[in-house]
Amino acid sequence: MSIVLDVVFAFVLTYLSFLLLSLGNKKHAGITRLTSIPSPLLIIVLHCLAYFLMAISLINCIDVWKTEIGVVVWVGLLQLASVLVSATFTYFPAIYTVLCNYLLLVAFWGPRLREK
Amino acid sequence: MKGNVRKSMTWLHTWSSVLVGWLLFAIFFTGTLSFFRTEITYWMQPEQHAAVPSEKALELGLRYLAINAPNASEWQLSLPDARSQTLDLSWRDANVGNERRRGPRVMLNPSTGEEIKVRETAGGNFLYRFHFELYGIDRTVGRWIVGVVSMTMFVAIISGVIMHRKIFADFFMFRPKKKLLSWIDGHAISAVLALPFHIMITFSGLILLGATLLPFNSEERVRNRPQGTEVRQNAQQQNLASPDINALLALPISSMIAHAESTWQVPVESLSISHPGKANAQFTLSGNNRTQLSAGRGGSSALVFNAQGEVINERPASVAANASQATYNYLDMLHQARFADTLTRWLLFFAGILGTIMVGTGSVLWVVKRAKQQLGEFSFELVRGSNIGSIAGLMCATGGYFWVNRLLPADLTSRSLWEIKVFFAIWLVCVVAGFIWRDRKGWVIQLGFATVLFALVPLLDHVTSATGLDFAIANGDSLRVGFDLMCLTLAAVLGYAAYHVKRAKAVKARRVNSTPSPKRKDRVRQDKPQGKNSEALI
Amino acid sequence: MKSQTVERVTINRERLDVALRTLIAVALGYAFSAWLSSAIANFIGAEGREHEVLVRMLFFCVYCTFILFTFIFDTTKKASIVMTALSALALCLYSISTGL
Numbered sequence: 001m002s003i004v005l006d007v008v009f010a011f012v013l014t015y016l017s018f019l020l021l022s023l024g025n026k027k028h029a030g031i032t033r034l035t036s037i038p039s040p041l042l043i044i045v046l047h048c049l050a051y052f053l054m055a056i057s058l059i060n061c062i063d064v065w066k067t068e069i070g071v072v073v074w075v076g077l078l079q080l081a082s083v084l085v086s087a088t089f090t091y092f093p094a095i096y097t098v099l100c101n102y103l104l105l106v107a108f109w110g111p112r113l114r115e116k
Numbered sequence: 117m118k119g120n121v122r123k124s125m126t127w128l129h130t131w132s133s134v135l136v137g138w139l140l141f142a143i144f145f146t147g148t149l150s151f152f153r154t155e156i157t158y159w160m161q162p163e164q165h166a167a168v169p170s171e172k173a174l175e176l177g178l179r180y181l182a183i184n185a186p187n188a189s190e191w192q193l194s195l196p197d198a199r200s201q202t203l204d205l206s207w208r209d210a211n212v213g214n215e216r217r218r219g220p221r222v223m224l225n226p227s228t229g230e231e232i233k234v235r236e237t238a239g240g241n242f243l244y245r246f247h248f249e250l251y252g253i254d255r256t257v258g259r260w261i262v263g264v265v266s267m268t269m270f271v272a273i274i275s276g277v278i279m280h281r282k283i284f285a286d287f288f289m290f291r292p293k294k295k296l297l298s299w300i301d302g303h304a305i306s307a308v309l310a311l312p313f314h315i316m317i318t319f320s321g322l323i324l325l326g327a328t329l330l331p332f333n334s335e336e337r338v339r340n341r342p343q344g345t346e347v348r349q350n351a352q353q354q355n356l357a358s359p360d361i362n363a364l365l366a367l368p369i370s371s372m373i374a375h376a377e378s379t380w381q382v383p384v385e386s387l388s389i390s391h392p393g394k395a396n397a398q399f400t401l402s403g404n405n406r407t408q409l410s411a412g413r414g415g416s417s418a419l420v421f422n423a424q425g426e427v428i429n430e431r432p433a434s435v436a437a438n439a440s441q442a443t444y445n446y447l448d449m450l451h452q453a454r455f456a457d458t459l460t461r462w463l464l465f466f467a468g469i470l471g472t473i474m475v476g477t478g479s480v481l482w483v484v485k486r487a488k489q490q491l492g493e494f495s496f497e498l499v500r501g502s503n504i505g506s507i508a509g510l511m512c513a514t515g516g517y518f519w520v521n522r523l524l525p526a527d528l529t530s531r532s533l534w535e536i537k538v539f540f541a542i543w544l545v546c547v548v549a550g551f552i553w554r555d556r557k558g559w560v561i562q563l564g565f566a567t568v569l570f571a572l573v574p575l576l577d578h579v580t581s582a583t584g585l586d587f588a589i590a591n592g593d594s595l596r597v598g599f600d601l602m603c604l605t606l607a608a609v610l611g612y613a614a615y616h617v618k619r620a621k622a623v624k625a626r627r628v629n630s631t632p633s634p635k636r637k638d639r640v641r642q643d644k645p646q647g648k649n650s651e652a653l654i
Numbered sequence: 655m656k657s658q659t660v661e662r663v664t665i666n667r668e669r670l671d672v673a674l675r676t677l678i679a680v681a682l683g684y685a686f687s688a689w690l691s692s693a694i695a696n697f698i699g700a701e702g703r704e705h706e707v708l709v710r711m712l713f714f715c716v717y718c719t720f721i722l723f724t725f726i727f728d729t730t731k732k733a734s735i736v737m738t739a740l741s742a743l744a745l746c747l748y749s750i751s752t753g754l
Contacts, residue, residue: 007459022288066407068446069455075312076463082309083470086288121726128725270714271721278722319714326710332688333709440700444707 006064010074013057014081019096019104020050022085031093032100054078125279130482133272134499136265137479138506143262144475145510147247147317148468151453151461152599153240154199159599160521161234162581167225168591169196173203174373174387175365176229180222181205181392182361188219191389196226197404198458201593237521238532242539243514248325251536259328266325270318276307283308299484303477306470313467314474320451323444364393368425372399375427376419380405397423400431404457409449410442411435479503501551501558508562509546511610515569516542518603522580556617563614571607574600671730678737683720686741687713689748696751 022028024043038046057077062070088096100106133140149156158164170176177193185191188207196203203226208219223232245251249258277283287308290301307314327334373384380403388400399421406415414434422428436442449455453464483500490496520538524531550558577600578585588596691712700708720737727733 018288025285025288028288068409069407069460072409072450073460073463076460076467079310079313079467079470080463082288083305086290086305086309089288090290090292124725125722128722267714267717270718274718275722322714323707323710326713330688330710330713333692333706333713438700438704440704440708440711443711447711 003064006060007077010057010060011077011081013053013060014074014077015084016104017050017053017057018078018082018085019100020046020053022089023100023104023106028089028096031089031097032106034100034106122279122281125275129272129275129279132268132275133475133478134482136268137475137482137499138502139261139265140269141472141475141479141506142510143247143265144468144472145514146243147321148465148472149514150240150244150247151456151465151468153244155595155599156240156243157237158201158595159577160237160239160518162522162577162583163232163234163526164202164223165581165583165588165593165596167196167201167203167232168227168593169201170227172229173224173226174369176224176226177203177205178364178369179361180224180229180231181207182364184222185209185220186393188392189390191392193387193389195383195385195387197383197385199595201595202226202232235526236528236531238535242517242532242536248321251540256328259325263322263325263329266318266321267329270322273307273311273314273318277311280304280308296481296484299477299481303474303481306474306477310467310470310474313464314471316447316450317468317471320447323447324451360393367397367423369399371425372401372419372421375421375425376401376403379419380417395423398428399423404455406433406455408433408435409446409455412441412445412448413454415445415449415455476507479507497554501554502547504550504554504558504562505543505547506550508559508566508610509543509550511566511606512546512562512569513539513543515566515573515603518573519569519576522576556620559617560614563610563617567607567611567614569607570603570610573603573607674730675724675733678734679721679724682737682741683717683724686720686737686744687717689741689744690716693744693747693751696748 023032023034024038024046026037029038058071058074061074061077064070065073085096088099173195174193177195181188181191181193185207188209190208192206194200194204203224204221205224206219206221223234224230225232242251248262249255250261251258253261286301286304288305290305291297294301322329369387373387376384382403382405384401385403386401388402390398390400400418401421402416402418405417408415411433417433418431419427420429420431436445453461456464479499480503483496483503486496517535517539520535524534528534546562549562552558553561574585577596581596585597585600587593691709694712695705695708698708720740724733724737727736
């Protein structure tokens with residue numbers, strides 16, 4: 001059971017990190033509360049947060065599968081998460097918006113930080 | 117080439133890919149299926165389906181060996197695991213000598229101990245071998261062809277990365293229902309999001325074929341290969357007394373297994389007993405406990421016990437001799453997924469599917485892009501026709517391969533050969549049909565046929581297997597249920613594709629009959645280089 | 655009529671250009687990659703199995719780079735000269751590495 005939780009934890013983190021990365025894209029940001037073009041500074045912050053989550057996910061994978069296999073599992077999860085983020089945006093934009101607005105709290109910080 | 121670097125790379129990417137596209141698709145598709153070749157073989161031998169893993173497996177195996185191989189110098193028991201439902205036994209006879217590398221093998225039902233006689237089938241092994249040495253031609257020639265195709269793929273991947281202008285801006289971008297743009301997005305997204313896998317699988321595939329492709333490099337190794345390394349040392353030319361079954365079962369094998377499992381935190385998968393029934397018997401337990409890929413094939417450690425259940429030797433995992441060997445081993449293990457647990461195997465399979473989509477969409481994209489300008493030209497029609505046969509036709513052939521496995525009599529002579537013949541016959545018919553009907557009709561027919569084949573696989577499985585699907589579900593046979601579910605998923609994808617292609621006609625008709633709105637006009641202008649109704653011309 | 659002939663000549667020239675580049679990329683590239691990867695492995699001092707796997711891995715990276723570069727140059731003449739010169743250099747390196 002614990003390995004299932006580890007997988008879910010690592011996957012959720014990679015998925016969230018790709019959600020953050022996607023917010024740097026004008027079209028993706030456009031359907032959330034971050035309604036205008038993200039500023040360069042905001043993009044840097046989004047990327048840093050995303051890489052931080054990815055790093056935690058990597059550490060978790062390495063902890064469970066050890067370094068060599070852990071990296072393979074992590075890259076596999078990254079690929080899966082990136083495809084799912086893309087699919088969520090394309091086919092379920094409402095879910096994408098909700099996830100970004102309320103899970104990543106874009107509704108809270110988005111309107112304050114977006115480029116004027 | 118004339119123009120800037122990006123233009124040169126675009127030209128190279130396009131032409132290198134289109135030349136080998138159809139074979140590349142077949143290699144990628146069969147290679148991806150090969151990640152589950154054991155599971156495919158399991159499905160294609162329905163005699164195995166009655167097997168249910170049981171705690172009695174070990175005891176039943178030992179009983180069988182004590183009765184049927186009393187004089188063996190060594191017994192091997194492979195216990196049911198995540199990839200096998202059966203108990204596999206093999207032994208080496210002490211009187212046979214060294215000339216036979218592998219002794220007799222049998223498969224038992226782990227809950228009843230009955231011997232399972234499986235039908236002859238090419239199984240997943242055919243798909244596996246096809247993906248790196250093709251079929252029906254000399255093995256070396258086949259490997260050369262696959263090597264050349266792989267090298268072309270490698271060039272196409274790297275040139276594709278260089279030519280991609282908005283690799284980060286369009287990272288997640290997929291725009292459906294946008295004709296050419298959708299094909300470009302589909303191709304780019306499947307390529308970029310799984311790029312690490314694509315580079316790894318192509319490069320590792322090339323180095324695995326290195327012995328064939330680089331004959332100048334392998335010469336020394338062949339010359340210096342030590343002779344007689346495969347000679348076994350423990351076969352003795354003597355008659356041994358039959359082991360006592362009760363004495364055998366009284367041995368603390370269960371505690372040995374418990375000890376090994378608690379040490380490794382993974383299940384014991386196989387047990388090897390040398391000198392069975394003797395005082396000096398040794399029990400070697402192994403499992404998928406590897407933590408390093410760079411260690412290569414000997415990367416799992418093993419524990420050796422004596423008859424009293426004491427650990428007498430801890431056989432450590434091998435270690436790569438140097439950095440080059442470690443890197444090579446890493447790539448080798450990754451390509452063949454020998455280390456993979458269920459999750460990792462599925463992740464690799466998923467990436468393989470993305471690779472297959474990348475190759476397929478790339479081939480279709482070539483046609484869609486040129487539909488307006490080159491319709492009717494020989495080279496265009498050749499690629500257009502071959503796309504149908506190589507993509508949809510291969511799906512039909514694979515579906516037919518599974519069907520024929522169940523429909524041919526189980527005791528037919530050269531059964532596996534017939535399965536392969538039917539596979540290629542269906543593929544050939546599809547290729548010819550693809551050239552005859554090169555438009556939507558060809559796609560719809562073949563995709564529709566493949567959809568029906570895969571959609572009915574679970575029904576076929578239920579009817580033609582000794583045990584129905586209800587038995588499989590009740591006993592948690594994830595291998596068989598998983599196979600059937602994957603067929604249903606593939607059928608759904610193929611069905612959607614067929615529906616989508618068929619619908620393209622309606623769009624075309626509607627457009628011809630109606631005056632475009634201003635908005636539509638704008639869109640048409642935006643899509644100008646794509647060619648009107650280009651999607652309908654795939 | 656004249657423009658058609660000019661067009662045909664241009665097409666034939668382009669085809670010849672592509673054929674020559676392909677020949678350079680495939681044949682000369684193979685030789686170049688073999689020499690260079692063997693030379694590197696020799697210079698590193700790898701022997702036996704290590705030498706073999708190192709050459710295998712280097713070969714395909716070098717080969718891919720060579721092919722890409724052959725098609726980057728704007729004229730075939732330039733590509734032929736540079737790639738031939740590089741191959742000669744790789745042969746020299748290989749010869750030095752084997753002690754010839």
